[in-house]
Amino acid sequence: MGAMTDQSSQDMFDDTSKSWARDEPRLLSDWTARPFLLQWSTPVAEKRILDMGCGEGYFTRQLARSSSEKAQHLEGIDISAGMIELAQANEQQIPLEITYSVGCATDFKAQLSEYDLITAVFVYNYTTVEQMQQSMKRVYDHLAPDGHFIFSLPHPVNPFMDSGTDSFHFERSGGWFSGRDQTFEGRMAQRDGSEVSVRCLHKTFQDVLDGLRTAGFTHFPDFRELAVTEKMIAEDEDFFGPLADLPLHMAFKVGK
Ligand SMILES: C[S@@+](CC[C@H](N)C(=O)[O-])C[C@H]1O[C@@H](n2cnc3c(N)ncnc32)[C@H](O)[C@@H]1O
Incomplete structure (x- = not known):
């Protein structure tokens, strides 16, 4: 962990870890992002997988449950001890053969030297941009030659648009370039009508692509801009409707 740890984000997650604990979709991104990322990540059979920043393990458990054939190794790390405690408690109650430990994405001590899939x-x-880039380097070093790295981020243009909705929105506290590394606070709706605080240290597309390139990745990344779908809107117009046509998240899948 050390000096690169963002203490305020760590405290925020230690404090709020209980409100994140869930096994059913609840947050907007449980519909608009995670199912897509899971689809990209599967099949998991026989894979050695590391879920970085796993939180209380919602996505890690989805990976474990995604097929009848198990992953060879499934490991989650998170900087928040509170999140890892919850993840471990869940694993004790309903064992899925996932191992969890506290660790930072920038300098994690991995159990294995190589993984077939690393997710974030x-x-x-x-x-920060620098921490992301350090982490990408570490990911590159621990990825098997034909392995994949899959990660998602809030769509960086979101704070710069007049979205007309609070269901998912960040307040910008800087410009597109001058706001790099500035903390943009935001909100994300939950389907029960409440909302959670979210945060985005602003990064440009160039920051992400530079990070991958300087880490050593030479393959062209698969890139998706995730939004609500017609199907989601048909299912729950009140919840998903106000977000129609807005870019919500971005997802990357890249091989070495
Ligand atoms: C929005 S939550 C997502 C949790 C999980 N990946 C999921 O999708 O359900 C972000 C998580 O990143 C963790 N985190 C933030 N900075 C980190 C870092 N430098 N290293 C590892 N985890 C970090 C937080 O503690 C938190 O659990």
């Missing part, structure tokens, strides 16, 4: 679901919005 909404983690780099809590790190």
